[in-house]
Amino acid sequence: VDEITHFFSLNKVKYLPTIKNTESSGGHKINFYIGLKAISEVITHEVELKNDSANTSQINIEYTVPQLPKAPTWAKFLLNFKISGWKFYTYISLPLLALAVGYSLLLWNYYSLSYFSLIYLISFLMIAVSFYFWLKPFYEAIDKRIGIAPYWLVRLSVISAQLRYVRTATKRDNGQYIRALQLVVYQAECPICSNRVLIEKGSNAQRGRLVGVCDESPREHVFSFDHVTKKGMLLR
Ligand SMILES: [Zn+2]
Incomplete structure (x- = not known):
């Protein structure tokens, strides 16, 4: 029974x-x-x-934005402006322009190779590569709406900051919101050991994502990160 x-x-x-x-x-x-x-x-x-x-058994985490860090004065022109009209098209056309200049320099070298043309090509390549690394975080933030801010944009007192591509109140003619780049710091308290969790670029299985990583156990206390819901859960 x-x-x-x-x-x-x-x-x-x-x-x-x-x-x-x-x-x-x-x-x-x-x-x-x-x-x-x-x-x-x-x-x-x-x-x-x-x-x-x-x-x-599912451990969740909630992120907060305790502060909007101030960018160094000399870098302020890069932020705080609304990306619309010609600025928006500059972002798109800059890589295309670089490609066109690089290709024409290459052609010049191919047809009339001289020290002069070679110096032009090499110096252009160096400028292009350094621009690529400088502007990459901005393109990533614009493309994915959020990215890791480059270290030269953040004051030393801030350990890790993010670049967010936020909507402003105004709309463009085609109905889409005008967006602006903004420097933010998302952080959270680790639900396992209550140490600080900061946002980093994910690696290996988490490649291409941003993840919350615990200060005290950066390999194991790894959480997913969604900047829209400000929530995440334990990933391993
Ligand atoms: Zn932890």
Whole structure:
């Protein structure tokens, strides 16, 4: 009977049919009938506890933006402006322009190779490569809406900052919001060891993502990061 009761309680059955009898009230006649017997609540509680422990095995984290860090004065022109109209097209056309200049320099070298043309090509390549590394974080932030801010944009007191490509209140003619680049710092308290969690670029399995990494256990306390919901969960 115990096994049957347990089986039914697992399937959320609360009562079992059972044979009952009326009490003999003075006379000799006893009536038997089929009644319901409540399954002990202890068993159902055990099942609920199992469900609860399954839910809590997922560890969640919530990020906050405690501060909007100030960029160094000389870098302010890069931020704080609304990217629209010609500025937006500059962002797109800059790599294309570099490609066109590089290709024409290459052609020049191919048809009339001289020290002069070679110096032009090499110096152009050096400028292009340094521009690539300088502007890459900005392109990433514009493309993915959020990226890691370059270290030269952040004051030394800030360990890790992000570049966010935020919507402004105004819309463009085509109905899309005008966006602007903004420097932010997302951080959180580690739900496992309550140390500081900072946003970093994910590596290996987390490649291409931004992840929250714990200061104290950077290999194991790694959390997903969504800058829209400001939430995440333990990744390993
Ligand atoms: Zn931790």
